[in-house]
Amino acid sequence: MAVMRIASPATADRLPGTEPESPGDPGFALYVHWPFCLAKCPYCDFNSHVRQGVAQERFRRALLAELDHFAARTPGRRLRSIFFGGGTPSLMPPETVAAVIERAEMHWPFEGQIEITLEANPSSVETAKFRALASAGVNRVSLGVQSLDDLALRFLGRLHDAAEARRAVETALSCFSRVNLDLICGRPGQTVEAWRSELRQALAFGTGHLSCYQLTIEPGTRFFTLWRRGELALPCEERQAELWLATEEEAARAGLFRYEVSNHARPGEECRHNLVYWRYGEYVGIGPGAHGRLCWAGSRVATRTERLPERWLSRVERQGHGTVEEEQLSPRAQALEYLLLALRLAEGVDLHRLAALAGGHALSFLDVGAIERYAAAGLLELRGEKLRASPRGMLMLDRLLVDILA
């Protein structure tokens, strides 16, 4: 099965339209949301739920039904990537993963180098399934290691310890051609030196991709409650900036370069799936609470499915899909989304594309004066058709974005 899935160039060439991986084509991807976790982490505000038993058969059928539903509305595409996110998709039965992949390929021919990623927790139970998942077609795994420090892992409410994490990375490397490690930095009391040392250990595994997220306090999480009570304090902004810069430096030393605010990769190892988001490509989202951006009849539609797993399931069983929201995006909204996503990338924003999305009113919604001011201050770079944030600018991207809108 896996062999078949690595589509031959001949297969890819049969379809008209886009060249695979061509820079002008942001691509088409499939996101699959698996909403279940063994425990809710205190920092996580994602759509995840802890359930005693999951009706596996019904969920599998529902995912496939929803996949069929969206596929009927997006014919003629070639698929660049599938991403199983969550929740904890490593808890998915491998048969479900395999079924989704197989059904996806029935609907859309795969691009030559299709990337099929699954998010996994590094616990021993899940690691044991890696080989089965690989046989199902998964060729990239994103490991939620979060830290290589036992104390930190306990603080983050993780169910694994550092030793388990190390074993998981080793197993992943032997099962999948591409592996990403997820780390969380900016934990309370974390020093730059301690972070550098932890980072070096992580980079020593030799994975081609590293995601480092600054710990953020999100409303509705346990950390939020603690933080509001004053029982949890994040490092000061100055420290956070230092941690961010240290991450970039250490990763670069290992040959991984920052290509997005929180992501580093060896050249060519960037996550193709996430690049579809950041380059504002087209993506179908299935499963509870999944979002999509689809091009229908010349306009772009934002879709969202029901968040609650049980309600999503009954909706899909009743009507073939769990969509609860469909918003036709105005040209301005599309341009804004592209801007806020693509400015996160080191490669930056393509101004022609931005103007085209904005509906021909070329950049009328940008404050050119502000852009020039920030370019002069070294926070933005305007070269040819590209607008990019410098590393210093990227650190303050949220603020920059507000300022450069007219």
Next chain:
Amino acid sequence: MVELSRIRNFAIIAHIDHGKSTLADRLIERCGALDAREMTSQVLDSMDIERERGITIKAQTVRLEYRAQDGRSYVLNLVDTPGHVDFSYEVSRSLRACEGALLLVDATQGVEAQTLANAYQAIDADLEIVPVLNKIDLPAADPERVKAQIEDIVGLDASEALLISAKTGEGVEAVLEAIVRRLPAPRGDATAPLQALVVDSWYDPYVGVVTLLRVRNGVLRRGQKIRFMGTGAVHQIDRVGVFTPKPRDVAELGPGEIGFITAGIKEIADARVGDTITDERRPAAVPLPGFRPSQPVVFCGIFPTDTNDYEHLRDSLAKLRLNDASFVYEPETSTALGLGFRCGFLGLLHLEIVQERLEREFGLDLVVTAPSVVYRVHLTDGTMRELHNPADYPDPTRIARIEEPWIRATILVPEDYLGAVLELCEARRGRQLDLTWVGSRAMLVYRLPLNEVVYDFYDKLKSVSRGYASFDYQLDGYEASDLVKLSILINGEPVESLATIVHRSAAESRGRAMCEKLKELIPRQLFQIAIQAAIGSRIIARETIRPFRKDVTAKCYGGDVTRKRKLLEKQKEGKKRMRQVGRVEIPQEAFLAALKVG
């Protein structure tokens, strides 16, 4: 035409919250002027703002028909009066339409500063005054003590004071009887040439200017040609009517009657309050004594938040002015705030009301700069100019002296809070003129610079006395003072809209407080911001806002885009409310908050 002996014109004067509107409602209800369905609470407070704040801004009248115990039917004209100190001028002109007044005092609270101020105005206007004690149904009511206060402080005989509860209706019948029996009927001569006093006028979009008037002599009829004796304008009457409180047409209005006319008048300037209306064909020889025109005492700048709203603001001010001749405005340009207007008001509450009406009725989003009083600047060349705006402060070397307006304030305060109130008055450069005792309360009379009162004196007074102090004032002339212009600089650039004129002794602490407030409210930006306070070129306070180091969302994937886009749009909307000073963005709230500190 109603026969003079059957007319009673009266006002209710009271301190705020002593139950004036409730009593008015009871009287209207008792006389059957409105049916139950029409009887919304506090009928006379017609504007939303009035109803919400429980205050009356414009004079309202209502004509009541009452069959008294003597078997005769009377016409009672109730002239409502504004309750707030800002509008004391309007009180005085409303009282001029009456022969009598009910002095309404809360039997649980006793005499308050406005009771006193309004009662004195009524006494000055030679009205017959009937004291009425309200809220006697409450356990805390102490009628005997309050009667004693009325006699001691106001100097009125309270032995026949009426005891009522406007809320329950108890004693309301006795009030109506007292109006008939104890208040004098108006005097006048129906055969003499027409003389009618313009009590109020306002603009109605359907019929033009409506003029509220009180006939002294002669008769007003529909179709009659009239002349305003002050302006000389001649108009033909379209409609003659009375308010019941709904407008109701009548054939004519004779001596002693209060009612309204419309006469195709386009602007309220043509129907000036205090003017006398006479018959064009048979004019009176002399006008009635008029009113002194009201003078704005507090000025501030009003700017649209969105600079595109300038025209809309201009039109809205013009429309408001149609109904409120007591506020004035002229165009003003500010570097920080763009195009707007310098506006003058009768007081702070008046300012707030106009601002609220602009925002609510006209949908405007406004920036209102610090209120300032009118200074008299005497220049070295011997000339004098009035300063309405700190931005117009002349070169200090050309100033011989500056005079500022003072007020004479009356404050009634329970003993426990006297110390705090004295401290407040002293801190505001007050000079004590008198301190007497009214039972367990002190009656303080202070001379204070108006400048010290316009910002937050009233709020502070309420807070140091836990709401128990009452306050009223009247303007009391100009006096030279050691005043300086306090400038605020943002990254070295002076911000005119933050400039204030303060007493030299207060400049430093005020400058420091303003810098601190600005530091608190100006968001950090991508560069460092220096905030300074200065007198001339001398810096007296400084604060620094450190720049951002990091502000970026850690995770942004396919499921986060919608939320992120919406947040960005919201932040951008928020940015619209920012004002640019050089490169620095300052939220409007920061301007206002900085100007409120002191």
